[in-house]
Amino acid sequence: MLQGMPSQGYYTRKGGEGVLSGSTLMTGNLAAAWGARLAGVDYVPAYPITPQTEIIETIAKWVRLGQMKGKLVQMDSEHSMLTAAGSASLSGARVFTATSSQGLLYGLEMLYNISGWRAPILLVNVSRGLAAPITLEPDHNDVLAARDSGFLQFHAETCQEVLDLILLGYRVAEDRSVLLPAIVNLDGFYLSFTREKVELPKMDTVSTFLPEYDPPAPLRATKPVSHGATVLSGNLYSYFRYRMHAASLEASEVFRKASAEYGGLFGREYEATEGYMLQDAEYVIVMSNSFTTIGKQVVAKLRERGVAAGLLKLRMLRPFPFDDVAKSLAGRRAVAVFDQNLSPGFGGILYPEILASLYHKKNRPQFVLPVVGGLGGKQLTVQELERVFESLRNGPPTFPDRPDPMYLMREDEFDRAKRNIAIASGGG
Amino acid sequence: MRLSDLKEFESDTRPDWCPGCGDFGVLAALKDALVKSGKKPHEVAVVSGIGCSSNLPGYIRTYGFHGLHGRPVPVAVGIKNANPSLTVIATAGDGDEYGIGFNHVVHAARRNDDIKLIVMNNEIYGLTTGQLSPTSKLGQKTKTSPDGSIIYPLQPLPTILGAGGTFIARTFSGDPKHMSWVIQEAIKHRGFALIDAISPCVTWYNIYDEVKKLFYRIEDRGYKITDQQAAFNAMNDPQGIPTGIFYRTEEKQSFQEKLAEINGGKAPAESVQTLDRNVALQLIQEFA
Structure with missing residues (x-):
């Protein structure tokens, strides 16, 4: 490990009282299952899909062993799974579920419903590139397809974050001023199947942080309610949509407060974004999810060479942390936005969100470089990120023109792909 | 007409x-049935969804399509509607x-879409390594039903018979001649064919011995295809695993036959081309 690089991407307070017993090694999938277990979820509608399946299998096992009190039910598809998740939540249960990629997209119709129902379920998405072509390894086109659904979105870099963000996610989602469902995202393979050190909070301390779900409109014989209303009026529809938007924006402050409390109990406090060696940084890269760890490594390396490099990690994507991003990036010489996703015909999806955060800042960076890479889990190398920083330091060659995006793929990789395709097509 | 041979259907x-x-x-x-049906690779499209079995189109030299989770049928239907002269087989x-x-x-x-659906049924999710399937038995222990399944398995054959299916069969991968015969008959059939192909998963739920012991050919027991009620009865055997063609009717027109009548004959992807000199030369070059 490089000098000056923290082992985990979060603030550590020594001696949090709520810690179970030191730390243990576990995969991201296992950490997600632990999140559900510690949250004391009542109901887990499930459907297998790689690379998520291990989460529901683990929960099924724990339920069988009597270690979890909830019920796991395998459904016939992700669409039914998410529908049942939403309706169970409205009827008063704390609901957990998990999926990946095509499963998320198959259920996407329901995501908009669940948020509209204001049902605060927690959905773990284990990122995997979308077909076609069919693949298993991650990028973020799946979870970002749910970007506008009304779900809160938290993206994890480490297995520890997966667990913590699930507990925080429930707390924020179920807050009466929010009442919106949440997605916690982790990368398939890079986190889902990778063991890292994870500190498990004590169940009873979690219970004080996250008491049993208190639904706003439970099923009561004396006060029957009916959900899923039709509003055939633009005025009413707009009213409900604006209310949802306001609730999501409110979640920023709820998250901040909840995180402070979580930090006090468990020793880890999270912000919507996380800065790494940011203080005097002139050149900053914006990243999210597991590849952030590689980004930090590169920043630390560049610092050793005297380059004022830094990194800003996006942890909460909805509500979008405009102010945190603006505060962290204003005044820098140059910024790169690493998008592990691609909107064909546009470029990276998060790039414009970063620009939107900065536009009204007087001292906004003059050069914001769009970078796209890591599609379908394509390995991100230290050398590639070093080149990104090199581009930032050299500045845009034709300022003030729009900078040319960087699409990470080396010539030898491009040639190798072409060779593979030639072989598959029956050529040599 | 020259009969094709198995080698023509071999994939790399x-x-x-x-x-x-x-x-x-x-x-x-499937390869054997295609050869015996006199099909050439360019007359056949094999399509699939997601799963171990759905890799099949890659292993046979015909037109192929690897679709998504649960979607082989609409993929097959789209191909058939646009190219009615193709034999379209969905494997899933x-x-x-x-x-x-x-x-x-x-x-x-x-x-009654004129497509042939072969469902490789192993009563388990194999590719995701062993979870509950819609055909898993009551009490079957899987990774997502560690206490044993509490859901009655789906009965696809009577369900599809009830839905108006015109060709409904079951066969077993341990009985290859029978399977080839069933597929050949399905190819001959004008309309939708459902073939429930028992295809055990040796890794996650090995039911070979059980199926071998319990399966029988209904044809061997003198079963004759008559009406739906007889088919329902023949399918329903709690003691054994009946295989064979339970029901078949050629009375109903296929959807594509009816579509052709409405459209005035011309299929969407089959345009009549005049073969000019350049196109002819190109074709000669391509196939030389």
């Missing part, structure tokens, strides 16, 4: 199924076709 890609997988038997029977698993995509099967049966 070797199956990555586990040694002993039932799907090898289905692949072999029980998770795919009896679970996430079963709604499509019901409607394909109702419309």
Whole structure:
């Protein structure tokens, strides 16, 4: 490990009282299952899909062993799974579920419903590139397809974050001023199947942080309610949509407060974004999810060479942390936005969100470089990120023109792909 | 007409199924049936969804399409509607076709789409390594039903018979001659054919011995295809596993036959081309 690089991407307070017993090694999938277990979820509608399946299998096992009190039910598809998740939540249960990629997209119709129902379920998405072509390894086109659904979105870099963000996610989602469902995202393979050190909070301390779900409109014989209303009026529809938007924006402050409390109990406090060696940084890269760890490594390396490099990690994507991003990036010489996703015909999806955060800042960076890479889990190398920083330091060659995006793929990789395709097509 | 041979249907890609997988038997029977039906590779499209079995189109030299979870039937329907002269075969698993995509099967049966659906049924999700499937038995222990399944398994054959299916059969990958015969008959059939192909998963739920012991050919017991009620009765045997063609009717027109009448004959992807000199030369070059 490089000098000056923290082992985990979060603030550590020594001696949090709520810690179970030191730390243990576990995969991201296992950490997600632990999140559900510690949250004391009542109901887990499930459907297998790689690379998520291990989460529901683990929960099924724990339920069988009597270690979890909830019920796991395998459904016939992700669409039914998410529908049942939403309706169970409205009827008063704390609901957990998990999926990946095509499963998320198959259920996407329901995501908009669940948020509209204001049902605060927690959905773990284990990122995997979308077909076609069919693949298993991650990028973020799946979870970002749910970007506008009304779900809160938290993206994890480490297995520890997966667990913590699930507990925080429930707390924020179920807050009466929010009442919106949440997605916690982790990368398939890079986190889902990778063991890292994870500190498990004590169940009873979690219970004080996250008491049993208190639904706003439970099923009561004396006060029957009916959900899923039709509003055939633009005025009413707009009213409900604006209310949802306001609730999501409110979640920023709820998250901040909840995180402070979580930090006090468990020793880890999270912000919507996380800065790494940011203080005097002139050149900053914006990243999210597991590849952030590689980004930090590169920043630390560049610092050793005297380059004022830094990194800003996006942890909460909805509500979008405009102010945190603006505060962290204003005044820098140059910024790169690493998008592990691609909107064909546009470029990276998060790039414009970063620009939107900065536009009204007087001292906004003059050069914001769009970078796209890591599609379908394509390995991100230290050398590639070093080149990104090199581009930032050299500045845009034709300022003030729009900078040319960087699409990470080396010539030898491009040639190798072409060779593979030639072989598959029956050529040599 | 020159009969094709098995070699014409050989793909360059070797199956990555586990040694002993039932799907090898289905692949072999499908190739055999295509040869015996006098089909050429360019007259056939094999499409699939997601799962171990859904890798099959890559292992056979015909037109192929690897679709998504549960969607082989609509993929096949799209191809058939646009190219009615192709023999379109959908190959899938029980998770795919009896679970996430079963709604499509019901409607394909109702419309009598002229496609042949072979469901490699192993009563487990194999590719995701052993979870509950729609055909898993009551009490079956899987990774997502560690206490044993509490759900009655789907009965796809009577369900599709009830939905208006016009060709309904079951066969077993351990009985390759029978399987090839069933597929040949399905290809001859004008309309939708559902073939439930018992294809055990040797890794996650090995039911070979059980099926071998319990399966029988209804044809061997003198079964004659008559009406739906007889088919319902023949399918329903709690003691054994009946295989064979339970029901078949050629009375109903296929959807594509009816569509052709409405459209005035011309299919969407089949345009009449005049073969000019340049096109002819190109074709000669391509096939020389």
